[in-house]
Amino acid sequence: MxxxxxxxxxxxxxxxxxxxxxxxxxxxxxxxxxxxxxxxxxxxxxxxxxxxxxxxxxxxxxxIQNRSVELEFQAVTFDQANVYFKAMLLYSVLDQQEETIKNVAFKFVDERNLMQALIRTVEGSIRAFVATKRQSEVLILRRDIVEHVKEQLDVILEGWGYHLQDLQLNDITFDDVIMKSMSQVVASNNLKAAAENEGQALLITKTKAAEAEGNAIKISAQAEREAAQLRGQGIALFREEVARGMTVAAKEMAGANMDTSVILFTMWTESIKHFSENSKGNVIFLDGSTDQMQHTLKEMMALNLLHTDNVKK
Structure with a gap:
């Protein structure tokens, strides 16, 4: 070649x-x-x-795609309780502008240093927030913790060219002793609530029973009152019919030139017969002397005359 x-x-x-x-x-x-x-x-x-x-x-x-990292760290509350967090951090490059890309490329030596700074910043922000809260408040402040971290990190990450997409606190736990005491508190509160509910139910039951009994008494009293009124009306009608019959009988006997005292004697004997048939006792004491019988007949004749005068008027 x-x-x-x-x-x-x-x-x-x-x-x-x-x-x-x-x-x-x-x-x-x-x-x-x-x-x-x-x-x-x-x-x-x-x-x-x-x-x-x-x-x-x-x-x-x-x-420029979304990236995620899992975190596990510990924090201490205001009342010196250890809190253990498991979190997932989702972040991405802020945008595709040239200045943003320059910050991403040159702010850190490599990806490892970026991740270390990002994780430590998130952990520090959460620890600072938890340090101002009591152990009993941490579990109910999950959303507040996330919002606090986002508010703190948005400005910092923007200077690095990144944006915090989401922070999820997947697990928040305490020491075993604290977890057991929290379980006991929850159990006692549940028992207290159950007892209060049972007491309220018993009170409602007794109240309803008392109302029902009161209504029953009212209904019974109303029925008794109406029955008494009807009995009174019946007795009044009975007496009116008896008086009317006696008046008619007396007129007929007077027209026949008969003594009207016979009617009174008949009524007296009928009354004695009624007493003997319906009385619960075994003995009826009557004054059967001639004087007493004449006295009784005179009283009955006087009543008859008084009733006759009232009818005529």
Missing amino acids: GTGEITTIIIIFIILVIIFTSFVSVKQGTIVVITVFGKYRRILTPGLNFKVPFIENVYSKIS
Whole structure:
């Protein structure tokens, strides 16, 4: 092989190297930072890009996709209780602006230093917040903790070229002794609530029973009153009918020139018969003397005359 042929091969090889080093393929979701002799030059977006061979150099490839990291750390509350957190941090590059990409590329030496600073910043923010709260408040302040961390980190991360997408506190636990005491408190509160509910239910039951009994008494009294009224009306009607019958009988006997005292004597004997038939006692004491009988007949005749006068009026 001659010298000319070797030279030609070398030239072709150099041309191929130049061609291959002049183009850069950038994947989707990635931004490439180009430097010239160590100084920032420009950025390359996804697709096929041209760069000056041997002069422009690919400094770093930055992913603009969301990234996540899991955290486990400990904090201490205001009342000196240990709290253990398990969290997931979701973050991403703030945007694709040139200044943002420059901050991402040059703020930290490498990805490891970025992650260390990010994790320590999140942990410090949560620890500072928890240190002002009591152990009993931490579990109910999960959302407040997340909002506090986001508020603190947004400004810091923006200076680094990043944005905190989300922070999830997946698990918040305490020492075993505290967890047992919290369980006992919850159990006692549940028992207290159950007792209060049972007491309220018993009170309601007794109240309803008392109301029902009162209503029953009212209904019974009303029924008794109406029954008494009806009995009184019946007795009044009975007496009115008896008086009317006696008046008619007395008129008929007077027309026949008969003594009307016979009617009173008949009523007296009928009354004695009724007493003997319906009385619960075994003995009926009556004054059957002639004087007493005449006295009784006179009283009944006087009542009859009084009723007759009232009817005539």
